[in-house]
Amino acid sequence: MNAAADASPSLPPHVQPVALGQASRLVNHGPTVLISTAHEGRRNLMAAAWSMPVEFTPPRIAVVIDKQTATCEIVSASGMLALVLPGRAMADVTYTVGSVSAHDEPLGSPDKFERYGIATWPGPVLGLPLPLGAAAWLECRVLRDEHTAAVAQAYDTWFVEVLGAWADERVFRGGRWSLREDNAALHTLHHLGGGLFGLPAVQVQARRLPEPGAG
Amino acid sequence: MNAAADASPSLPPHVQPVALGQASRLVNHGPTVLISTAHEGRRNLMAAAWSMPVEFTPPRIAVVIDKQTATCEIVSASGMLALVLPGRAMADVTYTVGSVSAHDEPLGSPDKFERYGIATWPGPVLGLPLPLGAAAWLECRVLRDEHTAAVAQAYDTWFVEVLGAWADERVFRGGRWSLREDNAALHTLHHLGGGLFGLPAVQVQARRLPEPGAG
Numbered sequence: 001m002n003a004a005a006d007a008s009p010s011l012p013p014h015v016q017p018v019a020l021g022q023a024s025r026l027v028n029h030g031p032t033v034l035i036s037t038a039h040e041g042r043r044n045l046m047a048a049a050w051s052m053p054v055e056f057t058p059p060r061i062a063v064v065i066d067k068q069t070a071t072c073e074i075v076s077a078s079g080m081l082a083l084v085l086p087g088r089a090m091a092d093v094t095y096t097v098g099s100v101s102a103h104d105e106p107l108g109s110p111d112k113f114e115r116y117g118i119a120t121w122p123g124p125v126l127g128l129p130l131p132l133g134a135a136a137w138l139e140c141r142v143l144r145d146e147h148t149a150a151v152a153q154a155y156d157t158w159f160v161e162v163l164g165a166w167a168d169e170r171v172f173r174g175g176r177w178s179l180r181e182d183n184a185a186l187h188t189l190h191h192l193g194g195g196l197f198g199l200p201a202v203q204v205q206a207r208r209l210p211e212p213g214a215g
Numbered sequence: 216m217n218a219a220a221d222a223s224p225s226l227p228p229h230v231q232p233v234a235l236g237q238a239s240r241l242v243n244h245g246p247t248v249l250i251s252t253a254h255e256g257r258r259n260l261m262a263a264a265w266s267m268p269v270e271f272t273p274p275r276i277a278v279v280i281d282k283q284t285a286t287c288e289i290v291s292a293s294g295m296l297a298l299v300l301p302g303r304a305m306a307d308v309t310y311t312v313g314s315v316s317a318h319d320e321p322l323g324s325p326d327k328f329e330r331y332g333i334a335t336w337p338g339p340v341l342g343l344p345l346p347l348g349a350a351a352w353l354e355c356r357v358l359r360d361e362h363t364a365a366v367a368q369a370y371d372t373w374f375v376e377v378l379g380a381w382a383d384e385r386v387f388r389g390g391r392w393s394l395r396e397d398n399a400a401l402h403t404l405h406h407l408g409g410g411l412f413g414l415p416a417v418q419v420q421a422r423r424l425p426e427p428g429a430g
Contacts, residue, residue: 030245095421147365200413206310
């Protein structure tokens with residue numbers, strides 16, 4: 001279990017820590033994520049369809065952040081970010097913060113949290129603004145060395161390490177997703193394009209094929 | 216359009232080329248992929264839950280390949296691989312080739328294609344073995360430089376460029392996914408863990424939130 005998260009007495013209702021060894025399971029099935037950032041009084045929230053785990057232990061994730069974005073500026077300065085898994089109830093918010101750039105706004109105008117009324121709770125490890133009502137949250141530090149810096153430059157791909165993870169226990173518990181009709185609002189979003197999201201509401205349990213012959 | 220694919224008169228039924236500028240849309244929603252490889256008479260097929268696009272044009276994708284795998288050996292030698300998107304009808308095959316390592320087999324035993332009766336067609340650009348019945352296929356070359364080599368070493372993360380892409384027109388056409396009841400066998404797989412796959416059979420169309428105030 002995550003010691004820092006365990007120590008926090010004030011998680012929002014239904015939010016439970018996820019063991020770090022199980023954090024990669026949150027993003028294993030390819031959900032769209034929000035990237036939440038803050039640095040020296042500036043905050044931002046953007047959507048990113050492109051992320052994936054790269055390692056189980058320690059849990060590490062790669063995420064693509066375009067150099068044109070305000071998020072890239074803030075992450076470069078702060079060295080940290082939170083990945084947030086929006087559920088179905090947050091589809092409009094996800095599409096909107098993914099379509100609007102903080103760069104298009106005049107300096108000093110309300111940030112996206114304020115503009116769209118996105119309430120947050122403070123991340124227990126890094127204090128990043130975590131949108132309430134999501135399915136899961138991961139606070140991460142950026143992994144920086146000569147090679148990852150070069151890859152961030154060439155492919156906009158950042159490698160981060162998960163320092164703390166939390167999920168809504170109604171949809172992820174004991175290291176497993178449980179996507180049911182009664183928790184449809186928390187089903188993860190998978191961006192098919194143009195604001196159309198697929199939801200993993202239907203599932204299939206695969207079986208191992210029999211080995212041929214007797215040998 | 217893809218010139219190499221256009222020139223091929225012998226695509227399997229329902230298989231159509233995907234314009235390279237739209238290839239990233241095939242993997243944007245986080246599907247599990249199969250990695251198909253071949254080099255000097257040796258072939259292999261494994262499942263990978265961890266891949267993501269990193270660039271639209273040219274279409275580039277990052278994919279995690281564990282150093283322990285036979286696939287890693289073959290890709291290191293050949294510099295190429297195919298990403299295959301299995302549909303629901305291939306869930307058992309996907310789970311099986313993801314659970315069985317070619318390394319566990321005695322040298323000279325049948326490869327996974329042969330063992331599990333996986334019929335293929337030859338990739339029009341690189342000639343890689345492409346499993347019939349999948350939703351989409353991407354033939355890719357490995358991008359190699361000092362930094363990507365270091366990142367492959369540290370994070371098992373390989374960067375590849377798509378040279379040709381094809382999809383079953385019944386599920387992906389004109390650059391868009393169309394996931395309907397009548398093509399459920401071709402719905403992409405999103406691995407929730409333990410062989411349980413989510414399918415994006417349910418969809419939601421997001422809308423832009425209204426901007427606050429008049430300004």
